[in-house]
Amino acid sequence: MTKKITRDINVYIADDHTLFRKAMVNLLRTFSRVNEVKDAENGKELLELVKKEPPQVVVVDMQMPVMDGVETCENLVKKYPDVKVIMLTMHDSEKYILHMVELGVHAFLLKNTEPEELEHAIYTVHDKDFYHNDLVANVLRKSVREQLEARRPEFSNVNITDREKEILHLICKELTIKEIAQRLNLSEHTVRNHRTNLMEKIGAENAIGLVRFAYESGLIT
Amino acid sequence: MTKKITRDINVYIADDHTLFRKAMVNLLRTFSRVNEVKDAENGKELLELVKKEPPQVVVVDMQMPVMDGVETCENLVKKYPDVKVIMLTMHDSEKYILHMVELGVHAFLLKNTEPEELEHAIYTVHDKDFYHNDLVANVLRKSVREQLEARRPEFSNVNITDREKEILHLICKELTIKEIAQRLNLSEHTVRNHRTNLMEKIGAENAIGLVRFAYESGLIT
DNA sequence: TCCCACATAGTAGAATAGTACCATTTTTAT
């Protein structure tokens, strides 16, 4: 049986920088298994292209005006579950990557990767659904392990008392000071003082900052 | 500069089946970078060996009497954080793998993998801390995605406009209405209306609820 | 073309949050 490489993958690319985008189009066309290549200036254009004729793979820049990669990805995975999404980015920050994986991105590549890796990624997402490079794999592993840490409610830096912690929880539940005071059988003054002290300790400008802290420190999940 | 392969890795193996264990010892000795190889019948014996002279890598069978791989692993990563642990198993069940990663295992291999993969895994955990094969990577990814599903069933169908999203982001940054209005060159009234509409859509009692939504829906990470 | 969603802007008043202090009692740690 002869081994014949077929051009079996259509790839669309979305990036707002024309020069980069056109260069990518040319590069993609040199990949042996890539068949048709189309390009879009932003996520919105890309969605229109996909609507007309869904490709096997799309390559999306995360930073775009009009409709950025995140939003585009959300739409794509929801409406076209068979289209594999490869996200390109300059940020290797953990937050972004984790969020992208949660959304359902099939590969996550930094813009300084070698063309060979992109080619490999395209074939892998097409054949096996997901391309695992070390970048993503390390983030995932760290996340899973940190979850374990987060399960025991200890704060890293700031020393928050039990009472403060209790009140912070209730604040995060959208309770007002009055409601918290009632629930805990305390004076409103007391609750307000606790909240003020919390803001002081955490360095928050307002209650919003408290909630942010609660989420980011893992107190709330 | 000449490239010389040094035998720089000591490997200990723990498995209760003598035949398999001894065969593994022989196999390990054929690996070009493996230096000393010692073997143990169970986790307890292994820990004693490690205590005397910590190796770079240990290979542990998950199913063992006396002290099984899980318990052994817990002990090892706690007391000897520099020793890399490769877990061997017959089960590819998700639960096991996730748990092992949480505990801090550095590689997870099925017993039917090729010797070459074991060799590669040993070098990788030694040089880069963690060996990511598809088995583990897929489990991790699935876990991360399932978490997302678990924490937002009801938030999915809210339709938030671009402007609202933009303002929600700024609210989460602890900006007041006044500050947001200034930054976006809008009337304070407009910003307030957007926020009110957001609260309506989301079903929030106050700004706290908006921030919660932003975090729990993954808008903010 | 007509309608609707969206973004924009407004008024006015009630409710709540936030600032800046101080005082007392209880618990905890040295």
Added chain:
DNA sequence: ATAAAAATGGTACTATTCTACTATGTGGGA
């Protein structure tokens, strides 16, 4: 036992949020 930290309650004031409406221009979809 004594000092420190935490929890409680207070006054007085200002700032901001929240509610409940109305209204206009614009762009996209049926």
